[in-house]
Amino acid sequence: MRNRPLILILLLLFVFMNMTLSGCWNRREVQQIIIGTGLGIDIVHLDGKVQYRLSVLVLQTAQATTTGDTTQMGGQASVGTARVISSQGDTLYDAVRNWNLRSSRQLFLGHTLIIVLGDSITPEEFGQVLDFINRHKDIRFRTLVVAYNGKAEEALQAHPEFESLASMEIQQLILQNGPRVSKIGAVNVFQMTYDLLTPGRQLVLPRLQLVTPPESLSQSLSSEDKSDDIGPQNKVVQVDGSSLFKGYQQVGWMNDYETQGMLFIKNQFRGGIIPVSLLGQNYSILLSKASSEIKPEYNGDRLVINVKVKATGAIQEGGSEINEITPQNIRQFEQALNQEVTHRCNAAISKSHKLDTDVFGFGDKIHRVEPEMWKNISEQWDEIYSGVEVRISSDCHIEHYGLVK
């Protein structure tokens, strides 16, 4: 150990060598990057060639400080301005790099909160999109994916009402508020990949919509404005319903009623209001603790899938017809509730039968629990799916009825 000082000097030399040699390879100061929080993917055709258009929702932080300085006496909040910036390329990564042609800052996708898929993506390109998302080192499995019936670029331009960025708003809508309504089936990159790769499953994405807020609609109506022509900047985002895929092909949409049924079946219903009508009056029942069980079986020669939905709920709101709730009444309520739940589930199933896509993952379930059965039918599953009978049975209970007797 006589040569300790030598080692120390070598070590220091090494450190400094690193400094000078590698100093700029991967270093990006935060001022040199711009954070893309929302990613929109569209396909455009340029001279007959397919081009990927990448629209990124960014926060222009440079503006933040300048406005922050001038408005110190009060004015705009100094968070910067949200903008959507698009670039185009032969491939998605080409588009990412082409971004640098017009931007002084590097695009950083490590904080992509949502990915919006426009309706122009065809099955041919969808595979590439999936690969890009999976292969990119910065995009995380947790990033949410939504489908938009239009240009994704437009969707990102929506006006955020509560958060500083529309992407954050969409993320919170889906993750935080979604389980309170259960009309949105949250899907992240991993779940999308999982649904696409696992045999016997089909992809369902939540549907993003741009809506003109009712309050501004009534305003513009009263002032006799051209209400149908407001740009996306004046619209707000709303997530409800879902977009159904068969393979990579987008085949149709589900409304929120059917989506709720689908969530019941897929065991993703976390809570929400189910309105039921009883004796000509409407009651709100808040469901929580829902669960489902899927059991495929052969009924003679026919494949039947039994779905059992269980839930507990509470009466939250009601009319004046019933002024005292008795155990008999409760049974009536439960019956009505069961009917309603079954109805929703059946609506979802008939939609999926109509579009001929197994969005519930019944095939996957058969594969898991009845591998022998699956071996026989896996080849023709796509063809026979629309003919398979699905039996819904609902078993809901009412736990309490709020603060009124």
Place this chain on the structure above:
Amino acid sequence: MLDKGRINSIQLLLLLVMAELATSLFTVPSRAIMAAGPDSWISLLVVTGLYGLLVAWVTLTLSQRFPTRVFTEYLPDIVGRVPGKILTAIFAILLMHISGGILSQGSAFVHIAFLRETPSLLLDMVFMGAAFYGAYLGIEVIARHTVLLFAFFTVSVLVVVLLVLPDVNIDNFLPVLENGYMPVILGAKDASAWRGEVFLILMFYPYLNLKQEASKAAYGTIIIAVVFSTLITMTVIGVFGSEVASTQLYTVFKLARYISIAQFIERIDILIVIIWIAGVILKLAIFQHAAGIAAATTLGVKNYRWPLLGSAIISTAMALIFFGNQAQFDYFFDKIWPLYAYSIELFFPALILILALLLNKKGVNES
């Protein structure tokens, strides 16, 4: 013995455990899942375990015949001087080659997942520099470092596993044994090669202070390694399912990145990164120490530190030549590595053991 250090059985145990797990824990799951699907945890639990125990038994029995010398010292006694020297030279070079593999595995991860624009050569050199320093300081220091790192390693792995538990879907383990036992056995093909790295006991046995605890260390290594890799593989399958998991290069890293508890505990991939980098350095240091000693005994020099430097340089060069790009690398690990590893870990020592038994060679004046 060129290194005068002494280690106890727990240190030897954890040293071998870290040599087995440091890199394999993160790369093995996706390889095993690719071959055996949702049943791959069974192959890791049973098949690799059995193979590992076999290797441990063979190498331990051989080592116990020569308790005061390392493998490359007594090898010439068994097979004769000239063939012995040739074999030890080959053994040393193979150890360097494996080091090269570890090195490029380590730097590939950093290169692909983090420092995309930093050249691999630099990463290789940094890794190797740190490992060389560890190996240079000797077996005792490596052993102490191992114990510290193992604590962090265990905590990190357990934290990752616990935090993704809410995302585990039991359905992903089904159906069990869909295609019979064959895929399960084949699934262990890659992972076994790593379990067999317990053969390093050939090079570390003499440092053990209480020789009667050797078997505890050798078999304990396999048990701990098997438990860890089964646990992490089960978690990967449970969360990602076999289809997605088999498409991912660094599944466990993705697993750590997938952690999200209440949108609050997230983005803690750093847990995996830390133990990956520290683990690779430690594993390299262990292999470099073995390779350096092997080279020194082959050359017959008294100080193993110069051979160690040579071995570090050769290993780095090998990493660049033999594992230059990822395709080469994957090809090696898919096709060549299992057979290659089986021959070094099992067949070669077994052959030597049989020879030693036949010729009744034993360490002279060694109790």
Place this chain on the structure above:
Amino acid sequence: MRKLSRKTQTSEMDVDLNSYQLENKPISASLKENIAIVQNIFNPCDDLHLREFVIGQEHPVSAAIFFIDPATNYDILQRDVMEPLLSIMDFPPEGITINWLMKEKLPMGKVLAGQQWSDVIKNISSGLAGLFIDGLNTMVLISVFENNSRSIPEPSSETVTRGPQDGFTEDIRRNTALLRKRLHTPRLAIKQLEVGEITRTRVNLVYLKGIINENLVTEIEERINRIKIDGIVSDGQLEEFLRDSPWSLISTVNSTERPDVLAAALLEGRAGLIFDNTPFCLIIPVTMVNLLQSPEDYYDNYWFSSFIRLLRWSAFFTSLLAPALYIAVTTFHQELLPTQLLLSIIISREKVPFPGLVEALVMEMSFEILREAGVRLPRAFGQTISIVGAIVIGQAAVSAGLVSPAMVVVVSLTAISSFSTPSLSLANSVRILRFIFMLLAASLGLFGIMVLLSVLVFYLCSVRSFGIPYLSPLAPVSFSDLKDVFIRVPVWMMDKRPRLMGRNDLLRQASGQKPGPPPPEERGEEK
């Protein structure tokens, strides 16, 4: 079986007394024999003084008095003991007796007669002077205590809120006296050594016989005797001659100015070096874990102490890594931050023209300068400096766009954390290491930090302090010693000394002393 071995070890505690078989033996009548025995028991004890003299002029009787130097008030000794004794002309007819001496010749408040060796040893080691007279098998124990009217300073560099408030001074005898006050045992060995051809600085090697590993004592003595130097003026200079790894950035010797810390260290089987002319003494060997322990840990409730320990460990790592992590995360791994936090960091850094590394270096350097200036400044200017520091660095630098507010937070966090390390020498090593970490973080990000951390751990694993591995009991791990590392278990559970240092006498207390309420019958409760 373990129980059994513990028993035997506990009884070993009194081994060196038993070995002389003196515990209940009466004192012999021969003065020579008595002197030899005392010197034997207390050896080595360079603060025990022996004064031999003769009583009576007609029929001289030889006598000897033993006293511990620093604990003795020489005025009293001279005026009230030596003078009366030396002025005795003749004895009463029945000859010299203890009674006569005590009644007529010793005008002292507290004078005892002792006949058993156990009395003698106990009392001499707690500071009484012992008078032996040839031919008498009884001896006189005279209280000549120094009533410490001189003020004992509070240790300024290591303060505690609960616990003793006395500190070492520049006078080596006072210091050994402070130690003796805590360790009333003949097993406390004090060996006087001298360093420096010109300065002849007195250095006292102190340790507890029977607990310490004797090899350590000879090793320290050898290392000190090897030193050929014109002079040393403080402990730091000697420290550099004593280290195992002379080039190490990390100090492998601990210095303290608290006698309670030294006493506790001796009880664990360490050795101490007390110097003349400096209030700091060295404790050897030392491990990194020791450097992160504070004496107060043992004086407070153990729940609280454990909490503080954990806090201190995390503060230690914060002070080492926080700026480096900040650089790595903001320049390489932006994905590791929560989105909102990253956005606000970006916004706050918008106007800063420097890269993260330069920003961090500027801030760290200015903090270090401020700190250094604060130490050197005359006290009167302290106020000025803190205002300048707070306003210039804290606020003006931010609004001038030189640094970002986030960086200020990181630097202040680092600074506060670095003050929570009890050992100044460790904190200073960390101050330097922090810069190396920052440089590597700026060139290779987290990867660089991890590599350096691995190298650092390799290095720390190889460092030894007088043969004791620096990272023990973490590496090599000793599970029974982990009770006093990240947490502190109750004192009644700390039955064993640290394994590597105290293995001569591993058990420090009887096991199973967990306290509890008395059983009901003892409480006098009605049944």
